[in-house]
Amino acid sequence: MAHAACPLCTGVGGTLVFQGRKFRLIRAEEAGFPAFYRLVWTDHVAEFSDLDEADRSLCMAAVNVVERALREHLQPTKINLATLGNVVPHLHWHVIARFDWDTHFPSPVWAAALRGLELTHLQEVIVRLAPAEQTMALGLASMGKQG
Amino acid sequence: MAHAACPLCTGVGGTLVFQGRKFRLIRAEEAGFPAFYRLVWTDHVAEFSDLDEADRSLCMAAVNVVERALREHLQPTKINLATLGNVVPHLHWHVIARFDWDTHFPSPVWAAALRGLELTHLQEVIVRLAPAEQTMALGLASMGKQG
Numbered sequence: 338m339a340h341a342a343c344p345l346c347t348g349v350g351g352t353l354v355f356q357g358r359k360f361r362l363i364r365a366e367e368a369g370f371p372a373f374y375r376l377v378w379t380d381h382v383a384e385f386s387d388l389d390e391a392d393r394s395l396c397m398a399a400v401n402v403v404e405r406a407l408r409e410h411l412q413p414t415k416i417n418l419a420t421l422g423n424v425v426p427h428l429h430w431h432v433i434a435r436f437d438w439d440t441h442f443p444s445p446v447w448a449a450a451l452r453g454l455e456l457t458h459l460q461e462v463i464v465r466l467a468p469a470e471q472t473m474a475l476g477l478a479s480m481g482k483q484g
Numbered sequence: 485m486a487h488a489a490c491p492l493c494t495g496v497g498g499t500l501v502f503q504g505r506k507f508r509l510i511r512a513e514e515a516g517f518p519a520f521y522r523l524v525w526t527d528h529v530a531e532f533s534d535l536d537e538a539d540r541s542l543c544m545a546a547v548n549v550v551e552r553a554l555r556e557h558l559q560p561t562k563i564n565l566a567t568l569g570n571v572v573p574h575l576h577w578h579v580i581a582r583f584d585w586d587t588h589f590p591s592p593v594w595a596a597a598l599r600g601l602e603l604t605h606l607q608e609v610i611v612r613l614a615p616a617e618q619t620m621a622l623g624l625a626s627m628g629k630q631g
Contacts (some may be wrong), residue, residue: 385565394541442570445566
């Protein structure tokens with residue numbers, strides 16, 4: 338199911354937070370967005386609707402674990418979820434904690450920046466990532482369905 | 485559960501395709517993106533994780549119906565799914581058929597345009613929307629869970 342030309346088949350794609358059989362969670366390296374995660378499906382499928390119902394449920398349950406951990410630990414202004422895959426058509430869900438002080442808020446992270454980096458605020462988020470990721474990894478491991 | 489200041493509580497938000505008890509489907513009016521739909525949750529909740537597991541399943545099953553109808557009728561290059569809500573924090577899922585000729589592809593629809601409108605291609609999509617929406621409405625009606 339792996340494609341030699343696909344960067345999410347051949348590489349991790351970021352900092353690994355959790356590795357399961359059917360999916361992994363990585364922290365993306367997106368400047369200005371420290372709490373930007375990607376839930377990457379292991380098999381190379383392009384669309385969410387390529388998954389069967391059980392796998393769609395599993396996938397969204399995993400997204401929900403990440404979202405809840407972000408809310409609990411970071412109290413973001415908003416959570417943003419998206420699966421686009423126009424450039425890398427290998428199923429991955431963006432799970433992003435957004436803050437009213439971030440460079441793009443309330444625009445999407447893919448739009449133009451509206452202001453500069455708030456380094457003090459960024460630092461406050463960054464120090465909370467380790468405990469947030471521990472909650473994510475424990476939650477994903479306890480799902481017990483990805484074998 | 486409705487908020488007087490919320491445009492998705494006080495208005496439909498687009499062209500109504502299907503109205504259920506727990507959600508509705510609307511076609512958005514986004515220039516250059518004729519096959520841009522929004523699955524709007526009826527109750528005013530901000531985050532996907534505000535829903536319980538049964539409602540999250542129902543919501544994503546509905547998104548899946550819309551996605552599959554778009555794939556079947558329009559053969560898009562890619563489907564894009566997102567719930568952002570930074571401006572209107574009332575749960576709604578964007579379900580967007582993307583084409584390699586559209587103004588922004590492969591960028592997200594929220595990024596800068598990369599090219600002009602392809603009117604001939606747009607017209608080919610627009611004439612297929614009615615049968616696609618019939619498939620969506622029938623599929624959503626037959627889910628039988630939103631009462």
